[in-house]
Amino acid sequence: MRTxxxxxxxxxxxxxxxxxxxxxxxxxxxxxxxxxxxEEDRIYWIIASIEGSYMGNEWNMAHLSNSIHWGIMSGFESxxxxxxxxxxxxxxxxxxxxxxxxxxxxNAFFKLPYGYGExxxxxxxxxxDEIGRLYIRPLERVGPIPMKEEIFRKRGAKFxxxxxxxxxxxxxxLSIILTITLSKPIRQLTKSAEDIAKGDFSAxxxxxxxxxxIHFSDEIDKLTETFNYMAEALRREDALRKHLTSNIAHELRxxxxxxxxxxxxxxxxxxxxxxxxxxxxNSEIQRLISLVEGIGxxxxxxxxxxxxxxxxxxxxxxxxxxxxxxxxxxxxxxxLSLKTEGxxxxxRTYKDKLLIIFKNLLTNxxxxxxxxxxxxxxxxxxxxxxxxxxxxxxxxxxxxSEENLAKIFERFYKGSESDGSGLxxxxxxxxxxxxxxxxxxxxxxxxxxxxxxxxxxx
Ligand SMILES: Nc1ncnc2c1ncn2[C@@H]1O[C@H](COP(=O)(O)OP(=O)(O)O)[C@@H](O)[C@H]1O
Ligand SMILES: [Mg+2]
Numbered sequence: 059m060r061t062x063x064x065x066x067x068x069x070x071x072x073x074x075x076x077x078x079x080x081x082x083x084x085x086x087x088x089x090x091x092x093x094x095x096x097e098e099d100r101i102y103w104i105i106a107s108i109e110g111s112y113m114g115n116e117w118n119m120a121h122l123s124n125s126i127h128w129g130i131m132s133g134f135e136s137x138x139x140x141x142x143x144x145x146x147x148x149x150x151x152x153x154x155x156x157x158x159x160x161x162x163x164x165n166a167f168f169k170l171p172y173g174y175g176e177x178x179x180x181x182x183x184x185x186x187d188e189i190g191r192l193y194i195r196p197l198e199r200v201g202p203i204p205m206k207e208e209i210f211r212k213r214g215a216k217f218x219x220x221x222x223x224x225x226x227x228x229x230x231x232l233s234i235i236l237t238i239t240l241s242k243p244i245r246q247l248t249k250s251a252e253d254i255a256k257g258d259f260s261a262x263x264x265x266x267x268x269x270x271x272i273h274f275s276d277e278i279d280k281l282t283e284t285f286n287y288m289a290e291a292l293r294r295e296d297a298l299r300k301h302l303t304s305n306i307a308h309e310l311r312x313x314x315x316x317x318x319x320x321x322x323x324x325x326x327x328x329x330x331x332x333x334x335x336x337x338x339x340n341s342e343i344q345r346l347i348s349l350v351e352g353i354g355x356x357x358x359x360x361x362x363x364x365x366x367x368x369x370x371x372x373x374x375x376x377x378x379x380x381x382x383x384x385x386x387x388x389x390x391x392x393x394l395s396l397k398t399e400g401x402x403x404x405x406r407t408y409k410d411k412l413l414i415i416f417k418n419l420l421t422n423x424x425x426x427x428x429x430x431x432x433x434x435x436x437x438x439x440x441x442x443x444x445x446x447x448x449x450x451x452x453x454x455x456x457x458x459s460e461e462n463l464a465k466i467f468e469r470f471y472k473g474s475e476s477d478g479s480g481l482x483x484x485x486x487x488x489x490x491x492x493x494x495x496x497x498x499x500x501x502x503x504x505x506x507x508x509x510x511x512x513x514x515x516x
Contacts, residue, residue, distance in 0.1 A: 067233030071226050078222040085214055086311060093207065100132045105192055106137060109182050112189050117146055122344070126152045129194070130164065135173035135192040138182070146190060167359065167383055168197040243278045247285055259293035262286050302353075305470040309349050309479065313342035345477065352481035355414070356469065359488040362411070366492060372409050374447060375402045381417050382434060389424050395431030405447050407513060411489045416449065416483045419509045423453035426475070430454025430506070439512065446514030453508075458501040466499070 089512065107128060111121035129136050130149050137148035137253055150171045151162065164170060182190045236339040246263050253261035263282045320335050329335055382398055389396045423432045436449040456475075458466060465471045467487040472480030490497045501507035 064233060064237065067229055067236075070229045070233070074222065074225040074229055078218060078225070082215070082218045085218070086211065088199050089210065089214070091326075097133075101134070101194060104129045104132060104134065104136070104194070105180055105182065108192055109184055109189070110160065112182075112184050113235060119147070122147050123152050123155070124201060129372055130168070130170075133168060133197050133199060134194050135171065135197055136192060138190055138192055140190045141188055167201050167203070168199055170197065173197045181187075207250050239250070240278065243282060247282060250285065250289065254292060258297050259289065262289055302469060306349075309470065310346070313345045313349075316342045345479075349479045349481075352479040352485065355485045356481055356488060359411075359414075359492065362489070362492050366408065369406045369408050371404055371406055372412075373402060373448070374405045374407075375400060377409065377412060378416065378434055378436060378449070381395065381413065381420060381479050383422060389432060392424070393429065394424070394427060397431065397433040398435070399433065400436035401437075401438075403447070405513075406515065408493050410491055412449075415489050416451075418486050419451045422482060423451050423455065423479070423509075424509070426473075427453040427455035427506075439514075441512065441514050444514040444516075448510055448512045449511040450507065450508055454506045457503040458499070459503050459505055463499060463501060 095184060104125060107125040108122065111118050111125055113121075117138075126138070126147055126149050130152065135149045137150075138146045140146050153164075153171050156164070161170070174197075175195050177193040177195045179191045179193045181188055182192055243263070250261040250263040263285050265279075265282060265286075317339050320339050323329055324332075324335060378398060378400065382396060386396055418433070420434070431454060433452045434450070435452075436447060439446055458473075462473065467483045468480075469484040470480040471484075472478055487497060490511055492512060493515045495511055495513040498512070499507065499511045500510075
């Protein structure tokens, strides 16, 4: 990551240099073009002036001399030829006619009398007829003007070097900052991930938000946050698994010990009532079976969080009756009454989960209620403007103390009077959560219990 970042920024710097070179090249070329352009302009002025010196089919030598003089002052050595190749006038000739004082002044600007490079020629016209040719080449300039140009060139180069330093330095600075702010948190994340992989579920990546001189990696913050959230989920899951395993071991031990004790008694021949022994063994085996089933149920309830499936349209009354009808005999056989109150109504729900929930709640009511009866009622309801339904199971049992109310949904929690696995309500809670519903308990010792589940359409 670090090397890659550095490479990326090296590329940025390289591009900065490249653009600088290109830019510099263009500016200098433009400047030279500009200078050349003005030179060209001057030549055309000279040509116009020379052509203007031809009048009445002959050269006006005084005017022509003036034009050539002006040409020298504009920085050119030149001479004019007639159409037959004879030299009419030349700048060296004009120079020789100047006063020494004038010459001295001109020498301050140009190296006289000869220019440099090849002569180029331009045709001279008057009303469409060629009247001769101008041969011309630049004089070498000395003194303030070329100096100014040189200064301009140097300044340009300096400015470009400076701008390069700023761009390149900036890119370098940014690359360092980015490398530090991006790669450091990622290294820390990697370290925490490795710790977790080794089994240390308490490992967390340090939060990055607000840290550092320059902070601009929101994505890294989010990643760190998500990572820590995941780490916490793993830690909880791990704790839960340990808790579950030790509980299962504990729950298995009691029935197995009882079974073993009874079997040993048979072996030793100290049994007076074999029927009771067999009954004991049987009920302990039943306990083991329901424990194993409970564990299976809670595992699949947890798993169903990830594969909920689609809710389906069912008749709530039919669902309730399908369970109460099956348990009616059992309940009434215990001397309890069973009442079902609610309309025939269609609801969208996860039918299988609702069946498990209801069956668990009804079984509890039946098991923990010694006398009186059970009432099941349901109806449509609305919450926060959303439509839904509720289902309540009320009994006339012993009720639950406030202290125990806080525990009944925990895995393996069961009251001293219970011979169950203590998993029923944990499964119910898990499934209600998965379905996006809510569960309420109203209960007090001595006045029965009422469990209500409520679902609204999301
Ligand atoms: N209707 C009820 N009336 C009184 N106590 C209840 C009722 N339902 C549950 N409980 C209490 O909550 C505990 C946990 O219930 P549950 O998770 O279903 O486990 P189990 O039924 O195996 O004991 C029960 O042991 C009991 O003490
Ligand atoms: Mg139960």
